[in-house]
Ligand SMILES: Nc1ncnc2c1ncn2[C@@H]1O[C@H](COP(=O)(O)OP(=O)(O)OP(=O)(O)O)[C@@H](O)[C@H]1O
């Protein structure tokens with residue numbers, strides 16, 4: 001939950017200044033859940049894809065006017081996800097938005113089967129936000 005909150009706060013911070021949007025998708029498979037959080041912000045270049053998960057790393061962004069944080073959110077998220085036995089990564093092409101994904105293994109097959117049947121294996125929840 002904390003991981004999702006951080007990813008969504010990043011979407012809020014970094015999505016496009018006009019017509020910005022973010023989307024959350026949840027996929028339940030046999031061995032766990034994958035959560036996908038995407039946005040239409042500036043994206044992250046190859047160099048920074050690993051670095052953003054390090055403590056205090058913030059990509060220099062010129063004058064986009066984003067309120068800056070502490071650079072801790074993703075580092076904390078990575079710790080939580082890895083503690084739970086999952087992994088977190090980002091897929092992005094600069095200029096084409098960012099997509100953060102994390103997986104959490106569900107060790108209990110019954111739970112996975114139940115979630116899977118409840119959602120039909122996949123559930124998409126879109127959130128749209130607009131800036132004035
Ligand atoms: N969705 C995103 N699109 C583009 N860049 C991002 C995105 N999410 C994170 N980043 C980059 O990764 C850096 C690290 O993110 P992180 O969440 O760790 O820190 P923060 O949001 O700056 O501060 P905090 O989460 O501690 O308030 C950000 O400063 C930003 O440069």
Ligand SMILES: [Mg+2]
Nearest residue numbers: 006010069073
């Ligand atoms: Mg953050």
